[in-house]
Amino acid sequence: MNKRVFFELVEMKAKTASVLPFLLGICYSWYHYRSLHMGLLFTFFAAMFVFNMAVDILDNYNDYIHARDGHDYRSKTNIIGRENLSLDLILKMIFWMIGLSALTGIFLSTITGWPLFLMGLYCYLIGIFYSSGPKPLSSLPLGEFFSGFTMGFMITWISVFINSYDTFSWSILTTCQIFLVALPNSALIANLMLANNICDLKEDEQNHRFTLVHYLGKTRALQLFAGLNILTYLAIILAVVLHLTPGMMLLVLLTIPFNYKQTQLFMKTQVKRDTFHCAVSNLAMGAFVQVVCFAAGIFIS
Numbered sequence: 001m002n003k004r005v006f007f008e009l010v011e012m013k014a015k016t017a018s019v020l021p022f023l024l025g026i027c028y029s030w031y032h033y034r035s036l037h038m039g040l041l042f043t044f045f046a047a048m049f050v051f052n053m054a055v056d057i058l059d060n061y062n063d064y065i066h067a068r069d070g071h072d073y074r075s076k077t078n079i080i081g082r083e084n085l086s087l088d089l090i091l092k093m094i095f096w097m098i099g100l101s102a103l104t105g106i107f108l109s110t111i112t113g114w115p116l117f118l119m120g121l122y123c124y125l126i127g128i129f130y131s132s133g134p135k136p137l138s139s140l141p142l143g144e145f146f147s148g149f150t151m152g153f154m155i156t157w158i159s160v161f162i163n164s165y166d167t168f169s170w171s172i173l174t175t176c177q178i179f180l181v182a183l184p185n186s187a188l189i190a191n192l193m194l195a196n197n198i199c200d201l202k203e204d205e206q207n208h209r210f211t212l213v214h215y216l217g218k219t220r221a222l223q224l225f226a227g228l229n230i231l232t233y234l235a236i237i238l239a240v241v242l243h244l245t246p247g248m249m250l251l252v253l254l255t256i257p258f259n260y261k262q263t264q265l266f267m268k269t270q271v272k273r274d275t276f277h278c279a280v281s282n283l284a285m286g287a288f289v290q291v292v293c294f295a296a297g298i299f300i301s
Contacts, residue, residue, distance in 0.1 A: 001085065008079050009060060009090075010053035013280070017151050017192065018052045020287035021185045025159025027294040028181055031246065033164035040108060040162050047104035048155065054097035055127040059138070061090050062131040067207060098128070112165040119158050126150045139204075141212035143197065144190040152186025153179055177244050183235040184252075184290060187228040188283040194225050195279035199272035222267055225279075229263055232286060246297025252289050259286065 001009070022045060029035055064080040080090060102124065109117035126146050130137045137146050157178050161168055168174075197204065197211040198221050204211055213221040236252050239245045262278040269275050 001089070005079065005083050005085070009057055009085070011056040014056070015049070015052065016284045016287060017189050018048060018155055020291055021152055021155040021182065022048065022159050023291045024182065024185065024287070024294065025156040026163060027291060027298060028156065028178065029160050029163035031294070031298050033167055035164040035167055037163055040111065041159070043104060044108055044158065044162050047101040047108070050097050051101035051124070051127060054094050054101065055130065057090060057097070058094050058128065059131040061087070061094065062136065108162065112162060115170070116158065116161060116165070119154060119161070123150055123154055139209040139211065141210070141215050144193045144212055147193045148186040148190030152189045153182040156182040156185070177242075180235060180242070181239050181244050184232040185287050187232045187235070188286050191225055191228045192279045192283050194221060194228070195266060195276055196272075198222065198225070198270045199276050218270070225266065226263055229259055229282065236290070245294060246301055248293045248297030248300065249290065251293045252286070255285055255289050
């Protein structure tokens with residue numbers, strides 16, 4: 001397996017969805033707690049990144065195994081069939097990656113406490129059963145919620161907790177504040193899943209995967225796609241108004257024309273090879289500029 005095939009198998013291009021929420025958590029930790037634990041932070045990042053790769057390999061594996069006859073998904077679309085990869089090798093990679101990241105997470109929990117263990121356990125269960133089991137979450141009208149909530153909010157929350165576990169105050173208010181700051185990324189990540197399901201609607205139905213788009217219909221799904229983009233910017237404004245993030249975060253609003261252009265392109269045509277990149281671009285641009293503006297706001301203050 002060469003580097004190009006490996007990067008496609010682990011969907012390296014999509015790692016923005018986990019790395020940038022992680023960085024946002026670092027910014028929030030320093031802004032509110034003036035606390036960073038760099039050793040623990042890098043250890044968590046390694047465990048998170050390895051598990052994220054394992055989940056993407058598992059997704060490709062399950063998609064390959066459960067693909068139904070009648071179309072060329074296995075042989076021409078899925079990376080495993082297209083590159084004739086060994087299923088035994090794939091399973092070994094999944095096992096060792098999940099095992100290594102889980103042991104690292106347990107080690108971190110012994111230092112920071114049981115809350116990290118519970119948060120990590122939730123993420124592992126969602127990651128594994130997202131594409132596994134008799135009713136994978138990705139094949140139900142729940143995929144957008146769980147992908148957005150888990151990667152957008154939970155990664156940020158865990159990042160905040162690891163950096164400030166010795167001073168962190170557990171309360172509903174604190175949780176809601178972190179949730180609001182993480183909401184823009186959660187919405188953009190959910191939109192990534194939604195765009196994928198819109199593009200794959202016919203193929204998913206052929207494989208008996210009845211996603212949210214199947215129930216909403218393409219028109220309403222596109223309206224939801226646009227609505228989540230609007231929610232992204234409303235949450236950014238509200239977080240600044242409530243002093244949860246520095247005023248520099250309002251500069252993220254300068255990305256609205258870019259987001260609008262990408263959204264309009266996707267609204268016109270929903271073909272994966274042509275316009276799915278619009279959702280990817282919105283996530284990459286939006287999440288990256290949030291981190292830059294947050295960090296700049298901290299530096300100035």
